[in-house]
Amino acid sequence: MIKLKRSDYEKMLEHAKKEAPIEACGLIAGLINGEDKIIEKVYILTNTDHAEEHFTLDPKEQLAAIKDMRANGLEQLGNWHSHPVSPSRPSDEDKRLAYDSTASYMILSLMNDTPVLNSFHVENNEASKEELTIV
Ligand SMILES: [Zn+2]
Structure with a gap:
């Protein structure tokens, strides 16, 4: 199971709304x-x-984030992105680019009035939904 803090969920959501229609x-x-x-x-x-x-x-921000994770004793668990106008599931391109089968790929859809966040495990171009709780 993946546990995400509500405050972190809200941070993602707020940013995704601000960036829309850009992912x-x-x-x-x-x-x-x-x-x-x-x-x-x-x-x-x-x-x-x-x-x-x-x-x-x-890439520069990615490097800085990884340094920050190390400094805080955290592991990179995966990444997240928004789908401003499509459902919360990986696109063909998302699956193709998901090269790390140990990572969690989170997708936040803003397509409907109620945002939907799902997390996926991707292996051999197949995506499966992971259990996610917002606490
Ligand atoms: Zn995508």
């Missing part, structure tokens, strides 16, 4: 406890594509 993106970091991934920190990064249907994390 927002970032990294997630935390601790692994057996089967559980506990997200302790959500990073907001620049989408260097500035695009509505794909994203690229800014």
